[in-house]
Amino acid sequence: MTLIEPIILLGAAVGGVTGAVWGFGSGVGWAVAGLLGGAVLGPLLLMLLLLVLAMLLTLFKEGPRAMLRDLWGRRPPERP
Numbered sequence: 001m002t003l004i005e006p007i008i009l010l011g012a013a014v015g016g017v018t019g020a021v022w023g024f025g026s027g028v029g030w031a032v033a034g035l036l037g038g039a040v041l042g043p044l045l046l047m048l049l050l051l052v053l054a055m056l057l058t059l060f061k062e063g064p065r066a067m068l069r070d071l072w073g074r075r076p077p078e079r080p
Contacts, residue, residue, distance in 0.1 A: 007050065008043040015042015 019038025023030035059067040 007046060011043035011046030012039045013042070015039055015045065018042070 015038030016035045017038070019034030019036075019042075020031045021034075023032070023034030055067055055071065058070055
């Protein structure tokens with residue numbers, strides 16, 4: 001199992017529970033819709049949150065050039 005599977009499973013679980021709890025106040029139908037919506041959107045939002053956190057960590061640790069280099073996937077040319 002790579003790192004992506006636990007992140008997706010955790011995002012789906014947390015998103016599903018959060019959606020179901022928020023929707024339950026309006027009725028059972030909204031709870032089911034919140035559960036399904038959270039299970040679908042939870043992994044996407046968790047991945048986005050982790051990406052932003054990684055970029056901020058790189059920004060504060062290595063600087064803005066390293067963050068942009070990681071974002072665009074470019075490496076500086078090696079000097080002989």
